[in-house]
Amino acid sequence: MSVDEATVKRIAKLARIAISDEEAHHYTPELNNILGWIEQLGEVDTSGVEPMTAVIPNKLRLREDEVTDGGIRDQVLANAPQAEHGFFTVPKVIE
Amino acid sequence: MADITDLGVAGLRDGFRSGAFSAREAAEAFSAKVSRAKALNAFLVETPDHALGQADAADRARAAGEEPKPLAGVPLGIKDLFATRGVATTAASHILEGFTPPYESTVTQNLWNAGAGMLGKLNMDQFAMGSSNETSYFGNVISPWRRKDGSNAPLAPGGSSGGSSAAVAARLCPGATGTDTGGSIRQPAAFTGISGIKPTYGRCSRWGTIAFASSLDQAGPMAQDVRDCAILLEAMAGFDPKDATSLQLDVPRWEANLSSDMKGKRVGVPVEYRVDNMPEEIEALWRKGVEWMRGAGAEIVEVSLPHTKYALPAYYIIAPAEASSNLARYDGVRYGLRDLPDGAGLQDMYAATRADGFGPEVKRRIMIGTYVLSAGFYDAYYTQAQKVRALIARDFEQAWEKCDVLLTPTAPSAAFALGEKSADPIAMYLNDVFTVPSSLVGLPAMSVPGGLDKQGLPLGLQIIGKALDEQSVLNAGLAIEERADFKARPEAWW
Numbered sequence: 289m290s291v292d293e294a295t296v297k298r299i300a301k302l303a304r305i306a307i308s309d310e311e312a313h314h315y316t317p318e319l320n321n322i323l324g325w326i327e328q329l330g331e332v333d334t335s336g337v338e339p340m341t342a343v344i345p346n347k348l349r350l351r352e353d354e355v356t357d358g359g360i361r362d363q364v365l366a367n368a369p370q371a372e373h374g375f376f377t378v379p380k381v382i383e
Numbered sequence: 384m385a386d387i388t389d390l391g392v393a394g395l396r397d398g399f400r401s402g403a404f405s406a407r408e409a410a411e412a413f414s415a416k417v418s419r420a421k422a423l424n425a426f427l428v429e430t431p432d433h434a435l436g437q438a439d440a441a442d443r444a445r446a447a448g449e450e451p452k453p454l455a456g457v458p459l460g461i462k463d464l465f466a467t468r469g470v471a472t473t474a475a476s477h478i479l480e481g482f483t484p485p486y487e488s489t490v491t492q493n494l495w496n497a498g499a500g501m502l503g504k505l506n507m508d509q510f511a512m513g514s515s516n517e518t519s520y521f522g523n524v525i526s527p528w529r530r531k532d533g534s535n536a537p538l539a540p541g542g543s544s545g546g547s548s549a550a551v552a553a554r555l556c557p558g559a560t561g562t563d564t565g566g567s568i569r570q571p572a573a574f575t576g577i578s579g580i581k582p583t584y585g586r587c588s589r590w591g592t593i594a595f596a597s598s599l600d601q602a603g604p605m606a607q608d609v610r611d612c613a614i615l616l617e618a619m620a621g622f623d624p625k626d627a628t629s630l631q632l633d634v635p636r637w638e639a640n641l642s643s644d645m646k647g648k649r650v651g652v653p654v655e656y657r658v659d660n661m662p663e664e665i666e667a668l669w670r671k672g673v674e675w676m677r678g679a680g681a682e683i684v685e686v687s688l689p690h691t692k693y694a695l696p697a698y699y700i701i702a703p704a705e706a707s708s709n710l711a712r713y714d715g716v717r718y719g720l721r722d723l724p725d726g727a728g729l730q731d732m733y734a735a736t737r738a739d740g741f742g743p744e745v746k747r748r749i750m751i752g753t754y755v756l757s758a759g760f761y762d763a764y765y766t767q768a769q770k771v772r773a774l775i776a777r778d779f780e781q782a783w784e785k786c787d788v789l790l791t792p793t794a795p796s797a798a799f800a801l802g803e804k805s806a807d808p809i810a811m812y813l814n815d816v817f818t819v820p821s822s823l824v825g826l827p828a829m830s831v832p833g834g835l836d837k838q839g840l841p842l843g844l845q846i847i848g849k850a851l852d853e854q855s856v857l858n859a860g861l862a863i864e865e866r867a868d869f870k871a872r873p874e875a876w877w
Contacts, residue, residue, distance in 0.1 A: 291754070323754070326696040337773050
């Protein structure tokens with residue numbers, strides 16, 4: 289499988305990374321090079337093999353459903369590029 | 384007394400306890416060295432006040448007759464991937480510039496609880512993505528080592544924990560934290576002639592460590608020798624309810640149980656770790672390592688890990704896939720950079736912020752990860768990679784029927800010059816060919832220095848162990864350390 293410039297632009301859009309036509313042009317052979325290399329995995333016979341999801345067997349723990357955190361609004365907002373009235377602020381999304 | 388900054392973790396701890404010097408003397412000596420070593424670019428932030436504060440607390444406790452904490456008197460360097468309360472934390476990226484965490488990572492909190500202090504935050508590959516420290520937004524770290532050919536070409540300290548490796552090798556700190564996703568502790572340790580261990584996945588909490596690939600990321604120490612690594616790892620590790628993958632196990636007493644006697648141990652030598660174009664010097668060092676193991680009483684067995692060649696391509700699907708998901712959080716809303724072009728809407732703001740904030744290698748990996756997870760390709764890439772990962776795990780399981788630890792080179796070359804591999808991503812990725820397989824399976828693995836190449840640059844040997852058996856890894860490392868008798872140090876030019 290290989291990607292063309294249109295696909296590269298679509299991937300960048302999905303990843304929310306703005307790229308110019310020139311960058312798409314530059315990325316295309318680079319990504320194809322990497323994708324071509326990782327495609328060698330296709331030659332491995334994996335029939336009957338379960339995909340690995342956890343490297344060390346470890347049961348997910350459950351805890352009591354109780355509040356263990358909170359009351360730190362100002363700390364949460366402290367690093368925001370823009371915060372007003374106790375909220376994160378973003379450009380208008382609804383006209 | 385000799386220079387206090389020549390001491391390692393054990394030397395500082397024991398010297399402080401015996402009253403040979405105060406913790407403040409140690410913290411001041413290291414802080415002074417850090418501030419004079421700007422040419423290495425190893426530190427992004429210097430925090431002498433933190434180191435001195437912890438030192439003064441240790442001195443006061445000693446004066447009051449209290450039992451000293453395990454790391455009292457020991458100042459450390461901290462990789463900038465660990466969130467440190469009130470101290471800028473960027474993962475060496477532009478997108479996190481200006482971020483000051485209001486919380487402390489579990490690993491660093493554990494170290495402070497043990498009495499250690501922080502000399503500063505260490506440079507690294509951006510978001511831990513790289514093998515040479517060349518992807519940092521804040522400039523390359525320069526290795527303190529130089530080739531003997533007189534060219535003075537600046538060399539890579541390895542990556543991604545390149546600030547950590549350079550700082551320990553240059554004796555700016557007796558030890559440092561690192562993180563390892565595909566070799567980021569072991570390869571830089573090998574390049575700079577120091578030791579470093581990645582413990583079993585789950586030993587060290589990932590809470591407060593900026594995420595790259597969550598199923599692989601694991602913290603570990605980098606230090607002058609094996610004993611120092613054991614001491615630091617004991618302080619860093621431990622169960623943490625805030626990390627769902629943290630192992631609910633007691634921390635073993637690795638230091639107290641160190642032993643270089645390998646009698647009754649079987650050391651496996653994997654035939655597939657002989658790669659094309661590997662320098663003969665590395666082959667020779669590997670053979671020497673085998674002899675050292677035999678000399679320590681071990682039985683040597685040849686083993687096969689048939690899926691080794693597929694580990695790297697599997698890693699370069701899994702790690703970018705997880706990264707593309709983890710790094711979705713950098714959106715210009717909650718922390719870090721925001722790029723808001725005139726009249727831009729929310730979607731444009733996301734895209735502009737991420738285009739401006741992420742470096743080229745990070746973008747490359749996010750795009751690869753986005754692609755392999757996208758509709759129609761998920762099974763062909765991601766599921767297949769996870770199946771191959773299961774086969775790699777099976778290879779190791781079968782090897783453990785024949786041996787207790789594996790011995791391999793750490794990296795297929797000595798340190799390369801900065802710029803030498805940065806134009807070709809795959810050439811750079813191949814540097815991790817020996818470290819990635821154990822990462823994919825979560826096994827403990829460490830690098831110890833074995834010798835120098837013709838250019839006078841360090842070469843490392845890697846020991847890989849069974850899950851949770853850090854002790855055997857450390858012990859085999861100690862056996863090599865005692866026999867290699869590696870004393871070389873870079874001559875100070877910085």
